[in-house]
Amino acid sequence: MSARPQNESHHPAPEAKRDAPRSIWRVIVSLVGQYRGVLALILVFVIGVILSPVNPETGHRVFLALRTQQNILFEYAEYGILAAGMTLVILTAGIDLSVGSVLGLSATLVAIFLIRFGWPAAVAIPLCLLAGAAIGSASGALVSRFRVQPFVATLVMMVAGRGAAKLVSGGVKVQPGLAGYARTTDPPLFDVMTRPLFGHFLEPITLLFLATILTLWVVARYTRFGRYLYAIGGNEEAARLSGIRVGQAKVATYAICGLCAALAGICNASRQTLGDPEAGFTYELDAIAAVVIGGTSLMGGQGGMLLTLLGTLILGYIGKFLSLMGAAEAHRLLAKGLIIVIAVLIQRRRE
């Protein structure tokens, strides 16, 4: 409507020159903000290299060794798998506190199926995954159908799940050779899961971690279901009004999270070579930390799977170089807390 002249072509030259130094700085700051996840990962990696002990035989820094990098992926695979499922739940502005207990229950169940009953892995694994998905669905139903807050609903599942794990274990750690058990030797699955495929590298557990991240990344980014999750997290009422079946989507999300937890439990049993009903205790906190550090917002609607991978690796690098240094547990916990606080502060600046 207005007859005002366009002023795009009007560039006052002296002003532009004055802006130049400030704008380069602004570019750097905005780059840091955009890629803060990757930069944080690089920073932590460099710190790890600096603080790394040196192998006296080879003269190389242990942190840089391919073996160490591989070990980090292997040792943090369970946290990573949990964090991947947790990301989907957090995208919907929910939370799942039960993943640690589901991990413990699944680890106990897979050991019972394989060792106590002597069933083959092809039967035991799907049953455990199903159990995880079932518990997740129950959480999802509590949240969507019965309007229970996710914190409360999954807290209930956390307690119940841990109780169930201790119940089915019969109070022992499920391992071969116990009275009345079918097997006196380890089931082949345990060795298969932990044996590197290529020389020293890439155990199936590591590959499962990477595959889970990749699969859920595709789901979150490229499927309609994924888009629904972002919509629900961004504005649930608007999503509902636009025709998205919010209740169904939520149940499915928590079910996937439970399934991931069950998968992590199978990995845990394979690593420990026994079914530990206390496995996964407090793992849910590390999973949430990995998601938050990566940059996914706890308010929902923002973030993604690759960010969670970054967050898991950051936690892994910090844990590993502190462990290589022989740092006291107190230092490790303080470092973890500090990283989370910094990550959250940087996030707040963005919003």
Add this chain to the structure above:
Amino acid sequence: MKAFSVIASAALLAVVFVGCGARKPATGARGGAGRQWVIGMSQCNLGEPWRVQMNADIAAAAKPHPEIKVIYKDAQNQSTTQQAQVREFMDQGVNLIIISPKEAKPLTEPVRRAYQSGIPVIVLDRKVQGEDYACFIGADNTKIGRAAGQFLVKALNGRGNIVELQGLMTSTPGQERHKGFLEGIKGSNLKIIFSADCKWLEPDAQREMNSALARFPQATAIDAVYAHNDPSAHGAYIAAKLEGKGREKTIGFVGIDALPHEGVRYVREGILTATFQYPTGGKEGIETALRILKGEKAPKNITLGTRIFTKDNVAQGGAVIE
């Protein structure tokens, strides 16, 4: 908040440049004549006072030997963490590993792999399965359990109700102290009316003792508590005291460990009826490590002795058990 991101970016760049400069290939700088041996020590947890004592014993034994350096790692009672620590020691190229495993099964394979890769492994207190280690050092837990059983048979005149507060039953000391105790009370009229796995932890023991006291509320229902370690025995004593019926005076409490500032003190103060010494083996661990590193032969098994402490002999430093 813009200032924050400015500072953060500047700090990041500074660290990156400093990092690049500091990354020198590490040769030499071994400071001084002769090589220094590095010993990696993985402790399953430092929540048990007895294990804190074990690490202290190791440090005290290593101090007069500048030719060895000990790196301590605390596995926080997680088997998977302890597995990772053994892997790290292998990658760090330590000369010897001392490990006190959380439980036998998950640590058997990592210890075997380290041992077969040429790193001697000394196992303290809790065994791993098989024989793939250089030396195991521990006291005879079965004998201690048996001695505890025999002590209670004598103290209760052959008849009584026992509450057994067990240590982690997936660890060998727990299994052996239980088995030995059963052997010790065999043939008598001592009965175990309640038993629970307290995992060596005092809060767990207190909780389980509360359950026992609730299950058997009559004043004479429980004659004695046999706890697999002193913290558990102490937790049971506290539970009985808090019950308020005065049962902490009528029930006999027997524990194991006999650390001077803990179990022995409890006996002196009348809290425990008896405790059995379970030496940590820290000193013997370093002595054996030095022998192995110098190329001398070391035995496959070192069995440590034990003593009993009661009110009668605590002033004399207990009595040796043959």
